[in-house]
Amino acid sequence: MARMVKLAVFTGCFALSKQIAVELSTLRVLQHLNVEPIVPRSVNCCGFAFRGLYPSMSLYLTGRLLASLTASDPDGILTLCNGCYLMLREAVHRLREDRRLLESVRSYLRDEGLELRGIPRIVHPVELLHDIVGTEVLKGIKRTGDNNVLVATHYGCHALRPSTVPSFDNSVNPSKMERIVEALGFRARDYPERLDCCGAVLLATNPSLAMKLAYSKISGTARWGFHLLVTTCPYCFEMLDARQEAVMQTFGDEPRLPVMLLTQLIGLQLGLSEGDVALNLNLSPVDKVLPQIVRR
Amino acid sequence: MVLEKLVEVSLETLRACYTCFKCIGVCPAGLRPNLFVKAYLSTVFRELRDVYEEIVTNSSLWSCAKCLKCVEVCPQKVPLNDVIEYLQREAAKRGLAPRAYQDMVENIMGTFLAFGSQTIVSRDGDFYTTGEARELLGLTPLPEPNKIEKFRERLKGLRSIG
Ligand code: SF4
Numbered sequence: 147m148a149r150m151v152k153l154a155v156f157t158g159c160f161a162l163s164k165q166i167a168v169e170l171s172t173l174r175v176l177q178h179l180n181v182e183p184i185v186p187r188s189v190n191c192c193g194f195a196f197r198g199l200y201p202s203m204s205l206y207l208t209g210r211l212l213a214s215l216t217a218s219d220p221d222g223i224l225t226l227c228n229g230c231y232l233m234l235r236e237a238v239h240r241l242r243e244d245r246r247l248l249e250s251v252r253s254y255l256r257d258e259g260l261e262l263r264g265i266p267r268i269v270h271p272v273e274l275l276h277d278i279v280g281t282e283v284l285k286g287i288k289r290t291g292d293n294n295v296l297v298a299t300h301y302g303c304h305a306l307r308p309s310t311v312p313s314f315d316n317s318v319n320p321s322k323m324e325r326i327v328e329a330l331g332f333r334a335r336d337y338p339e340r341l342d343c344c345g346a347v348l349l350a351t352n353p354s355l356a357m358k359l360a361y362s363k364i365s366g367t368a369r370w371g372f373h374l375l376v377t378t379c380p381y382c383f384e385m386l387d388a389r390q391e392a393v394m395q396t397f398g399d400e401p402r403l404p405v406m407l408l409t410q411l412i413g414l415q416l417g418l419s420e421g422d423v424a425l426n427l428n429l430s431p432v433d434k435v436l437p438q439i440v441r442r
Numbered sequence: 443m444v445l446e447k448l449v450e451v452s453l454e455t456l457r458a459c460y461t462c463f464k465c466i467g468v469c470p471a472g473l474r475p476n477l478f479v480k481a482y483l484s485t486v487f488r489e490l491r492d493v494y495e496e497i498v499t500n501s502s503l504w505s506c507a508k509c510l511k512c513v514e515v516c517p518q519k520v521p522l523n524d525v526i527e528y529l530q531r532e533a534a535k536r537g538l539a540p541r542a543y544q545d546m547v548e549n550i551m552g553t554f555l556a557f558g559s560q561t562i563v564s565r566d567g568d569f570y571t572t573g574e575a576r577e578l579l580g581l582t583p584l585p586e587p588n589k590i591e592k593f594r595e596r597l598k599g600l601r602s603i604g
């Protein structure tokens with residue numbers, strides 16, 4: 147058996163404080179997949195939201211995070227939020243290319259007694275499942291339920307774009323999430339809204355436009371007959387799951403698309419209970435699809 | 443210190459825009475990203491000053507969802523995200539930045555995180571605070587703001603330079 151992979155897990159502000167099923171289901175699932183998660187207590191915000199307004203502050207925050215997360219010398223950093231993932235993969239990319247910038251960040255951190263030794267590998271949850279755990283292992287998971295369930299994948303903008311900063315999949319035609327879904331015994335299919343934006347970034351500055359984007363994503367996806375949509379990002383999950391009812395009602399429509407975290411779906415396939423993956427916190431109509439996934 | 447003056451957008455890349463309007467076609471927020479390019483160019487070409495004024499003072503800058511579709515579709519590889527962020531900083535100099543970002547920075551200065559405790563609702567209609575829900579599910583408590591003074595001072599310094 148391969149050596150156990152050790153990953154520092156960075157949950158991110160929003161998943162820490164609001165969408166806590168993200169961290170819970172990830173940690174539960176990793177116990178079964180030969181991955182050792184380290185969850186450092188000393189973390190800070192990655193600076194994503196105000197990166198435009200305060201670029202230096204954001205880079206410092208991201209650099210500080212890199213230092214805290216690599217203190218335990220992990221094989222990589224697993225980022226659970228797409229916003230944080232973009233910040234970290236971009237910082238790592240820039241610091242690799244620009245030694246002066248790296249030295250500058252280091253000297254800032256040294257002042258605080260923090261050391262940024264190496265530049266770590268930044269790992270997205272989809273990358274972890276597809277490239278590190280591997281679809282062969284996922285195929286071996288005990289399967290419950292019915293394999294006619296048609297699943298829509300939602301990667302989220304900052305998992306893949308901009309393609310000028312390396313990420314884990316092709317930015318215009320990604321496929322790793324589909325392969326994971328298929329390995330789990332479900333069907334996946336491309337759809338026109340697959341790479342569309344959930345609108346979450348606009349919650350802070352233009353909430354009504356945020357709702358409009360979410361509506362276009364949810365209603366667009368729902369019309370193709372999917373039984374379930376899966377995502378990994380806590381912000382996308384907030385817009386597509388938690389706010390689905392409000393979003394649909396704003397436009398005189400009804401909630402109708404069950405949404406789960408990819409790690410919740412994997413957890414259920416592993417035979418974990420609904421409580422183990424905090425499925426009671428999903429607010430979209432997941433009851434519609436549960437009987438087809440979990441054999442009771 | 444290099445951190446104090448992070449690279450701005452290069453004019454060379456910006457001149458590459460040949461007004462093909464592909465970015466307009468993909469923008470889910472209904473914006474015209476190519477106009478942001480024009481506004482940015484006004485820092486060199488004075489005749490574009492009107493576009494600059496218009497863009498920096500109107501709210502479209504804050505209606506960008508950061509979906510990065512425009513960046514991806516641009517055949518000339520214009521870094522539209524950098525352009526938009528630059529213009530947002532220009533607007534902020536005039537006090538036009540939304541309050542929400544300030545609040546997040548303040549929160550980070552006090553707790554390391556952008557958000558404090560939230561209300562978490564279950565499908566059965568139960569309400570929990572973040573702390574209660576994390577404890578119930580066996581997750582670690584949120585990080586304690588220990589030894590935060592130095593960090594706070596650093597953020598204040600960096601806030602003043604952008
Ligand atoms: S897609 Fe690029 S080249 Fe075309 S109008 Fe937009 S910024 Fe200009």
Ligand code: SF4
Nearest residue numbers: 469506507509510512
């Ligand atoms: S990044 Fe902003 S301007 Fe560009 S397409 Fe998305 S919403 Fe429109």
